[in-house]
Amino acid sequence: MADKVSYIARKFIEENVPFVIAEVIETKGSAPRKRNAVLLMNFEEKTWGTVGGGLLEAETERHCREQLKTKEPLRTYEFILDEAATGEGALAMGCGGDATIRIRYVDPQNPGTFVEDFKTSSQAYIFGGGHVALALDPVLRHIDFETTIIDDRAEYANAERFPASRTIVCDNFDHCFDEIEPDEDSFFIIVTRGHRGDLQVLRQALRKPHAYLGMIGSRHKNQILVDQLLSEGFSQEELDQVYTPIGLKIKSETPEEISISIAAEMILVRAEHNEAAVAARHAEGMSRIHE
Numbered sequence: 001m002a003d004k005v006s007y008i009a010r011k012f013i014e015e016n017v018p019f020v021i022a023e024v025i026e027t028k029g030s031a032p033r034k035r036n037a038v039l040l041m042n043f044e045e046k047t048w049g050t051v052g053g054g055l056l057e058a059e060t061e062r063h064c065r066e067q068l069k070t071k072e073p074l075r076t077y078e079f080i081l082d083e084a085a086t087g088e089g090a091l092a093m094g095c096g097g098d099a100t101i102r103i104r105y106v107d108p109q110n111p112g113t114f115v116e117d118f119k120t121s122s123q124a125y126i127f128g129g130g131h132v133a134l135a136l137d138p139v140l141r142h143i144d145f146e147t148t149i150i151d152d153r154a155e156y157a158n159a160e161r162f163p164a165s166r167t168i169v170c171d172n173f174d175h176c177f178d179e180i181e182p183d184e185d186s187f188f189i190i191v192t193r194g195h196r197g198d199l200q201v202l203r204q205a206l207r208k209p210h211a212y213l214g215m216i217g218s219r220h221k222n223q224i225l226v227d228q229l230l231s232e233g234f235s236q237e238e239l240d241q242v243y244t245p246i247g248l249k250i251k252s253e254t255p256e257e258i259s260i261s262i263a264a265e266m267i268l269v270r271a272e273h274n275e276a277a278v279a280a281r282h283a284e285g286m287s288r289i290h291e
Helices: 005-015 056-068 131-144 195-205 219-233 236-240 255-289
Strands: 020-029 038-041 047-049 074-081 097-106 121-129 145-151 166-169 187-190 212-217
Touching: 005 020, 005 038, 005 047, 005 097, 038 056, 056 074, 056 097, 121 131, 121 195, 131 145, 131 255, 187 195, 187 255, 195 212, 195 219, 195 255, 212 255, 219 236
Parallel strands: 121 145, 121 187, 145 166, 187 212
Antiparallel strands: 020 038, 020 097, 038 047, 074 097
């Protein structure tokens, strides 16, 4: 679940506010959003998140409004995203694929298995499976991050070393994003074993949506990488978004101490990210009221 939607869902449950949440549970062919994309709607018909926009979004919102009235616990809808398609679920969209969306009504007094069924954790992608990653991984899972470890060495990215995380072995870091689909709520932590790996990951990460991008290393080393990317056409504005040296300044030295400084920085960024998302949505809603 996108992190800002998770934040809103938790807030509504705490405040005893019913809502519905729509989730993309399966796609075939070309679709605007992939599996696990979500949209939340409250009784004021305000929405957070997206299942893809366009006609798919409009039709999903229509079903959400209906389910808010009926309070039916769960319904599943299948959509054909093809301009030539006809019949139930056919939407005149140029995607050419299919999307299955499940809508759930959540009663905050009896949420059932909602919290367990919906992964309300943020996604953290750790590039490098060395000592810092090994110390950081369990810390992140204690603060509601799901972790994926990516390394170019099978002995460092495996289930034995990281039993509670998804692990991916890439042939080299030039292909480290091949098996993941980050979004604007994703957190990137670059802690590879050397400058070359850091540069390979950073070069790609800057072009991917994310909420946080942190890279380990000294200021001198990181300035070398910044200068290299500037020479490749990246802007200073793009590079200024990188948290480097990674982590809050707590004079950390050991991998364990460094992991705490990184986790603390991520907590801060996540909170600010959520607050900004909520404020933006509120401003959008007020704008609609005054139109």
